[in-house]
Amino acid sequence: MAKIYKTLDLTGTSCAGPIGELLGVMDEIKEGEAVEAIVGDAETAKQVREWVKATGFKMIDDREKEGKYWFVIGR
């Protein structure tokens, strides 16, 4: 089980965008660590999944709960 380095609440509007915010944190994680990301809409959730696939990161968990999308992403 990967250790969560940081939880990112990406449900709000951010200039870097959800992927930009994720990118800034994923660069910092070490072996065996992961980032938990919370996303508020289906379109952004789709972008996160595509980005994880394209960059070669590992989608450890992908869940929908109470209208939000919870991801755990590792190396």
Added chain:
Amino acid sequence: MKRIVVAGGGIAGTIVVNRIAQKLSEELNRGEAEIEVLTESEEHIYLPGQLLLSFGIEDPSSLVKKEKYLLDSRIKLHTGISGKMKKIDVANHEVITEDGKIHRYDNLIIATGVEYAWDEIKGYKEGSFTPFEMDSAMKLRERLADFSGGTVIINVSKLPHRCPVAPLEVTMLLEDIAKKRGIREKTKIIYTFPVGNPSGRVFGIDTTNKVISKMFEERGIEVISPFNVSSVDPDKKVIESSEGEKINYDLLISVPPNVGSRIIQDSEIGDRRRWVPTDKFTLNMKGHSDVYVIGDATDLPISKAGSTADFESYVIANNVANDIKGNLGRKSFDGSVLCYIATGMDTATYIRFNYNRPPVPPPPSYVHWWGKLMYNKMYWTVTAKAIV
């Protein structure tokens, strides 16, 4: 006696401390409260103005003032070694400065801003100009004055960074200058951005990205994204990305990697990029109800911009005053941001948004350009002094 310490004297620290002084005016007059600002520099730079400086619209003298002239006269300002922080000790509610003095607090506001991690990318500083540093902005102004065409690359190295719309503005200002000087056909402009989902992305917020991408397309600005710069060769004038791109340039305009202040790392109160974990609504440092974080220092996924700090200052000033004297109620931050976006040398648009309402920039106009210039001019007399 209640003690309030503001760690940092930049835009965020200055606005919030003046607003707190207004809220605690009677307590300050009666000697029941004391407010201190700790900052190494005596000078206060209006950082957003450096963009306009690069294009010859502002001059350095209009962007730098003495911090002491901006503060409410009842606020104690410590600069030099008396203001340089050695440790922020949130467990013991004190900040220690280089002169050995211990500043105990009832409330602390962390406003320590951003530093640039140039070393993260080999050759990046040497091979580029940036409006994000005063010296480089002045050199860029000289370079642009002589610019007669060639390949210009605007590169965003890492996200998030302060003043997120600045690289969009640089790109469009440059395109407009080239057009007005009659050298547009001899000028290739390439905008490079770390995130490329969807393809050709230029900005993080989808609604804004759509509008600005269209402007870039109509104006013949090439976009390469994702483009994560890995190195720059300043002699050969080549920029490389981790995606395998290698581009020759005549002029490279950069956005340096941003990290939080060194004092955050030394005090072990931040994450690995030195951002301070912050509650998005209360603006408290997580786990510390007597500590607030403002401006660029937070780890909030929002916007590292002066206007963000201004909006945050209302919440923090109110809540600090409420912590001290009660009866004011607590305010909650809604994620408000306002950024003007120059789209040319006499036109601009803007984005105004919060956590729940993404922005769609209105059509560019001279009115918004005027608004941008006025917003800059009014900083010293209105915004910094928390007049409104």
